[in-house]
Amino acid sequence: MKIQVLGSGCSTCRNLWEAAKVAASELGIKDEVEYISGQEGIQKIIEFGIMQSPVLVIDGKPVMVGFTPDIEEIKKIIQENS
Amino acid sequence: MDIFYPLQKIADFLTFSLLGLKENTHLAQSLNFFVYDSIKIFILLLVINYLMAIIRYFIPTEKIRDFLTKRRWYGFDYFLASAFGVITPFCSCSSIPLFVGFLSSGIPLGVTLAFLITSPLVNEASIAVFIGLFGLKITLLYVFSGVVLGMIGGFFLGKMGLDKEIDETIRKVIENGKLNQRLEIETKKLPLLVLLKQFWLEGWSLTRKIFVYVLIGVGLGALIHGFVPVGFFEKYLRNSSFWSVPLAAILAMPLYSNAVGVIPVMEALVQKGVPFGTALAFMMATVGLSLPEALILKRVMKTKLLVSFFAMVTLGIILIGYLFNFFSVKI
Numbered sequence: 001m002k003i004q005v006l007g008s009g010c011s012t013c014r015n016l017w018e019a020a021k022v023a024a025s026e027l028g029i030k031d032e033v034e035y036i037s038g039q040e041g042i043q044k045i046i047e048f049g050i051m052q053s054p055v056l057v058i059d060g061k062p063v064m065v066g067f068t069p070d071i072e073e074i075k076k077i078i079q080e081n082s
Numbered sequence: 083m084d085i086f087y088p089l090q091k092i093a094d095f096l097t098f099s100l101l102g103l104k105e106n107t108h109l110a111q112s113l114n115f116f117v118y119d120s121i122k123i124f125i126l127l128l129v130i131n132y133l134m135a136i137i138r139y140f141i142p143t144e145k146i147r148d149f150l151t152k153r154r155w156y157g158f159d160y161f162l163a164s165a166f167g168v169i170t171p172f173c174s175c176s177s178i179p180l181f182v183g184f185l186s187s188g189i190p191l192g193v194t195l196a197f198l199i200t201s202p203l204v205n206e207a208s209i210a211v212f213i214g215l216f217g218l219k220i221t222l223l224y225v226f227s228g229v230v231l232g233m234i235g236g237f238f239l240g241k242m243g244l245d246k247e248i249d250e251t252i253r254k255v256i257e258n259g260k261l262n263q264r265l266e267i268e269t270k271k272l273p274l275l276v277l278l279k280q281f282w283l284e285g286w287s288l289t290r291k292i293f294v295y296v297l298i299g300v301g302l303g304a305l306i307h308g309f310v311p312v313g314f315f316e317k318y319l320r321n322s323s324f325w326s327v328p329l330a331a332i333l334a335m336p337l338y339s340n341a342v343g344v345i346p347v348m349e350a351l352v353q354k355g356v357p358f359g360t361a362l363a364f365m366m367a368t369v370g371l372s373l374p375e376a377l378i379l380k381r382v383m384k385t386k387l388l389v390s391f392f393a394m395v396t397l398g399i400i401l402i403g404y405l406f407n408f409f410s411v412k413i
Contacts, residue, residue: 008178008378039381042178046255051143051183053176065142069287070280 112308164232167200186259192240200232247387303346327403334367363403
């Protein structure tokens with residue numbers, strides 16, 4: 001499974017990345033959670049037609065937009081989309 | 083009766099009884115202000131952030147975009163976009179996806195800019211702090227002037243024919259985006275209790291994140307309250323409402339701060355005799371005209387558009403400052 005966090009490099013995006021890493025490790029997922037930021041991250045968000053940052057992407061599909069501090073919520077989203 | 087009266091009691095108890103400070107010393111006054119204002123703003127922030135989390139859930143940005151493109155609005159769209167700018171939380175890192183997203187769904191440049199102008203100027207956190215420090219009437223005036231500034235600024239920028247002044251690669255993305263089918267992120271219906279918890283978590287995390295800035299701002303404000311003599315600025319700024327407004331706006335530009343940190347300082351300065359319009363111009367310029375924001379927007383805007391955008395916002399802020407001073411809005 002490929003988990004990615006897209007962002008422009010702001011602190012909110014980084015927070016989501018941290019939260020996603022915790023969620024993934026708690027679920028026993030060994031794959032690394034990828035963080036794509038800066039110009040590349042923005043480009044990808046635009047390509048998806050999304051207007052907010054950050055975005056949580058699983059296997060190339062955006063599954064969550066915006067930030068949530070709720071790790072359980074992120075775990076649920078990862079499980080539902082894997 | 084003032085609904086915050088119990089808080090004053092708590093602040094009095096802490097400073098005068100518990101710490102045993104003499105009531106009319108500078109230190110006691112500063113501390114009293116600090117305790118009272120921090121608790122009050124904290125409560126307001128929690129309430130307003132919670133309400134905003136609910137609004138945001140029901141009106142996500144995608145919905146706003148669809149709403150704006152569904153029909154012709156004949157100019158009313160400037161108002162809608164600007165008003166939406168108030169209710170959406172604005173993290174400057176979202177400004178590029180948002181800018182591109184609006185344009186590629188066919189929303190005119192001027193309307194998009196109206197949104198971009200208002201969003202950082204007026205937001206949920208600044209409204210909470212404003213109510214806490216200035217009361218409801220001044221807060222409404224502040225929100226109103228922010229929305230009008232976005233509308234008028236966006237309108238004139240839209241008429242200036244700046245559509246070619248968008249970065250080439252971004253323009254291609256926008257053109258392609260207009261052809262593409264929009265990707266839908268489905269939102270599942272969640273049970274009410276889960277939602278309520280989610281709103282709470284979101285509101286709480288927002289409040290926690292910005293409360294540090296509130297504490298710093300209120301702390302600085304409290305120092306001014308306690309140690310700067312009443313009428314101090316009046317002495318130096320007499321009849322100065324004319325030149326002090328542009329000066330305040332220009333001085334504020336290189337400063338980058340969170341709105342919630344500047345407002346308490348602004349309130350303290352007003353109490354000590356700085357004209358309200360001047361202080362408001364200073365606050366709006368700090369949050370609306372920041373260098374980091376400019377650097378982010380530079381990635382999508384060519385210099386001419388970026389300069390026009392900032393010049394228009396500066397002009398608007400100065401005008402608002404003059405208007406408030408002219409009608410000598412008193413708090």
